[in-house]
Amino acid sequence: MTDAPVTHIPLLSVEELSVEFRTRNGTVFALEDVGFALDKGETIALVGESGSGKSVTAFALLGISDPAAKVTKGRAVFGGLDLLSQPEKVLRELRGRELSMIFQNPRAALNPIRPIGKQIADILLRHGGATGQTAKAKAVEMLAAVRIPDPERRAKAYPFELSGGMCQRVMIAMALACSPALLIADEPTTGLDVTTQAAIMDLIRDLSRERGMATILITHDLGLAAEIADRIVVMHAGHIVETAPTAQLFANPRHPYTRRLIGATPGEGRSLADLTAIPGGLPDLRKAPLPACRYSARCERRAADCEAPLPRLVAAHSLTACHHPLS
Amino acid sequence: MLQLIAQRLTAAVPGVLGVIVVTFLLSRALPGDPAAYFAGPAATPQAIEEIRQKLGLDRPMWEQFIDYIGDLVRGDLGNSLTTGQPVMQELVTRLPASAELTLLALVVAVLVAVPLGVLAAVKQGSWIDHLSRVVTTAGVSLPTFFTGLLLVYVFYYKLGWAPPPLGRLDIYFSPPDHVTGFYLIDSLIARDLELFVAALGQLILPASTLAVFALAPLARMTRASMLAVLSSDFIRTAKAGGLRSHTVVVTYAFRNAVLPVVTTLGMVFSFLLGANVLVEKVFSWPGIGSYAIESLIASDYAPVQGFVMTMALLYVFLNLLIDVLYGVIDPRVGIDA
Numbered sequence A: 001m002t003d004a005p006v007t008h009i010p011l012l013s014v015e016e017l018s019v020e021f022r023t024r025n026g027t028v029f030a031l032e033d034v035g036f037a038l039d040k041g042e043t044i045a046l047v048g049e050s051g052s053g054k055s056v057t058a059f060a061l062l063g064i065s066d067p068a069a070k071v072t073k074g075r076a077v078f079g080g081l082d083l084l085s086q087p088e089k090v091l092r093e094l095r096g097r098e099l100s101m102i103f104q105n106p107r108a109a110l111n112p113i114r115p116i117g118k119q120i121a122d123i124l125l126r127h128g129g130a131t132g133q134t135a136k137a138k139a140v141e142m143l144a145a146v147r148i149p150d151p152e153r154r155a156k157a158y159p160f161e162l163s164g165g166m167c168q169r170v171m172i173a174m175a176l177a178c179s180p181a182l183l184i185a186d187e188p189t190t191g192l193d194v195t196t197q198a199a200i201m202d203l204i205r206d207l208s209r210e211r212g213m214a215t216i217l218i219t220h221d222l223g224l225a226a227e228i229a230d231r232i233v234v235m236h237a238g239h240i241v242e243t244a245p246t247a248q249l250f251a252n253p254r255h256p257y258t259r260r261l262i263g264a265t266p267g268e269g270r271s272l273a274d275l276t277a278i279p280g281g282l283p284d285l286r287k288a289p290l291p292a293c294r295y296s297a298r299c300e301r302r303a304a305d306c307e308a309p310l311p312r313l314v315a316a317h318s319l320t321a322c323h324h325p326l327s
Numbered sequence B: 001m002l003q004l005i006a007q008r009l010t011a012a013v014p015g016v017l018g019v020i021v022v023t024f025l026l027s028r029a030l031p032g033d034p035a036a037y038f039a040g041p042a043a044t045p046q047a048i049e050e051i052r053q054k055l056g057l058d059r060p061m062w063e064q065f066i067d068y069i070g071d072l073v074r075g076d077l078g079n080s081l082t083t084g085q086p087v088m089q090e091l092v093t094r095l096p097a098s099a100e101l102t103l104l105a106l107v108v109a110v111l112v113a114v115p116l117g118v119l120a121a122v123k124q125g126s127w128i129d130h131l132s133r134v135v136t137t138a139g140v141s142l143p144t145f146f147t148g149l150l151l152v153y154v155f156y157y158k159l160g161w162a163p164p165p166l167g168r169l170d171i172y173f174s175p176p177d178h179v180t181g182f183y184l185i186d187s188l189i190a191r192d193l194e195l196f197v198a199a200l201g202q203l204i205l206p207a208s209t210l211a212v213f214a215l216a217p218l219a220r221m222t223r224a225s226m227l228a229v230l231s232s233d234f235i236r237t238a239k240a241g242g243l244r245s246h247t248v249v250v251t252y253a254f255r256n257a258v259l260p261v262v263t264t265l266g267m268v269f270s271f272l273l274g275a276n277v278l279v280e281k282v283f284s285w286p287g288i289g290s291y292a293i294e295s296l297i298a299s300d301y302a303p304v305q306g307f308v309m310t311m312a313l314l315y316v317f318l319n320l321l322i323d324v325l326y327g328v329i330d331p332r333v334g335i336d337a
């Protein structure tokens, strides 16, 4: 676990990020005042049940949101640059080179009719100043780096000829091809079998460390988050509700939702996929105005003053967005 | 790939047999008595009966069918009652005229419809999207003969930009030496630019008529297919890798979106073969379509049979071509076949 030096600029600092989806059935207030920070080389986990806004956050940072999405507020300063206000042209230079992302469902995330070696080479040619031949060789090198056996031959394979785990390795190879400073891994092991999951997580961890790459692991698997992350950022219904160093969060959860999460996922292989233990569901994000605390309908500690605006988690390493946190 | 071709060819055999049977039956079921027609309006009943015997029309159906098969095997499609020429020979000379027209129309349609559909999908809701909607609606709602007549009226009669709609070449020109049968190509081979321009001039209106007809389904399918692909996961991956929008749209999206477009292309091509019949009539085009329609009116069924057979074979060949194209475009094709 890295303790951040007192005076330094984080690699990424997200503040007040708010995203809405303008849909036919009304506006979805998917993110409100999301804030967190990440140091160089640090690994954080963004956790929360399905639909809490983790993917929306990641897509907004990379500027690859759905066309219906509107960033209505906020900053995301990365290397001195506010990602949210950059034109697409600048973001295209950063994506794949400084900021990379891997997705769940790796087989669907790869172009089905292009050999995987070519797909990696496309990224290298785009950013790396590589030429045809060197890109090809570098692609094979990357396949070897993600521990794909017989990379030379595999480079010519199509995604449908590879297993899901192999496809995820290819995704990682693509994401890391240009040595980005930040990797966002959005549920990288969902849908893979348990052994493959472990292998993929090891790979991500090892490569992140080797390259001093900061990593945001998005997951609904708290156990996985505990194993990998230096810090954990808990999301609920488009809000960040708690941020704390991993050990502290598990030993001493302060937000009622966090405690519920930990309680709901006992032991090894704990997963938030089955969250029957948390009463109620996520609130309907289309019903404005939403309560100041979006957990209040499910919260057993709710009091009259919970309707007051909440303290926001601004680029802090440890904070709780709750009027009556647990001690 | 060869295996795929062999497989598809085998699969086409029952279809071809079906066509043979159907064309045979159909021609016998067509209205009008060919013997009576052939004998002329003043003929006596005996004369008609004689002709019926001469044509073999009095014999049992199955005997006629056996003869028919035997003739087919020998490449003999019978003679036209009206012209007296062998049907095979007429079809062979007329097919290039139809093929040149149809293919040019298809090329024009693809060149317009595909970029239009792609742009409409990429810039959804923009003016180009609206334009594509207008064009596709117009293409669907205008009958081809109407488009043809309209184009003739405007560009020949009113503006005088186009030559008269009277066949493949103005009477002042003689056709180029036969190499491919396509005047555009043969005139270039003969290095006769003037002839090329003349042939092109004759082609423009009928080809545009057919192209307008073919545009709509192609543009619509391109747009729909592109929209579906553009929202898929691997496009997001490509964007996350910072690939240029050109690469994302063309190399990643379009190549994946092209399969349904190719299928539509095949369909459109067979529609065009049908639409040809009317367009050839409007433009006095000496193709197999006008041949068929004239024969049909005259109850001259050997050419009609020959025409339907030609179409059916073209159709089979076309589908084979599309299957092969599929295999070239998509590495997954043939794996699960």
Ligand SMILES: Nc1ncnc2c1ncn2[C@@H]1O[C@H](COP(=O)(O)OP(=O)(O)O)[C@@H](O)[C@H]1O
Pocket (backbone or CB within 6 Å): A021, A023, A028, A030, A048, A049, A050, A051, A052, A053, A054, A055, A056, A057, A066, A068, A285
């Ligand atoms: N394209 C979209 N249109 C409308 N709402 C969306 C869209 N994408 C996501 N959302 C909404 O945003 C919320 C967060 O989604 P997401 O970030 O995918 O959750 P997760 O934490 O599981 O990744 C969900 O409530 C979802 O309904």
Ligand code: SF4
Pocket (backbone or CB within 6 Å): A256, A257, A293, A294, A295, A296, A297, A299, A300, A301, A302, A303, A306, A321, A322, A323, A324, A325
């Ligand atoms: S603010 Fe109130 S309602 Fe919300 S989590 Fe804290 S105690 Fe519960």
Ligand SMILES: [Mg+2]
Pocket (backbone or CB within 6 Å): A054, A055, A056, A186, A187
């Ligand atoms: Mg998600």
